[in-house]
Amino acid sequence: MIRMNLEVVVSGGLHARPASVLVNLLNQYSSSVKMIYNDKQANGKSILSVMALGVKTGDEIMFEVEGADEQEVAASIEALFERNFAI
Template sequence: MIRFTEIVNVSGGLHARPASVLVNKLNQYGSTVKILYQNKQANGKSILNVMALGAKTGDEVTFEIEGSDEQEAADGIRELFQRDFAV
């Protein structure tokens, strides 16, 4: 299992567009991805779950990834955050 934290730097937080970009990226991998924020947990492959977290700009979110391609999934997530979700 890989666990790491990222800071949401995209303007407006994890609203519909960045949540969609994140979910589309995560659905490319077979690994299970959980996103933890405050006292909430979301399935990273569900746009409704990700948006329901309500993570705002500047907030920290933690990812827990488990599966055969967990390293690739972690790298993909980190890349999205580094590019502020630009596609």
């Protein structure tokens, strides 16, 4: 299992568009991804679950990635955050 904390820098937080970009990315992999924010947990592969977290710009999210391709998934998540959710 890989755990990492990332700060959301995208304007407006994880609203519909960036949440959709994240979920679409994660659904390309077999590993499970759990997102933890303010004692709430979300399935990173579910758009409704991700949006229900209510993550805003400047907030920090913990990701827990587990599975056969967890290294690749973690690297992809970090890259997405680094490029500010640009596709």
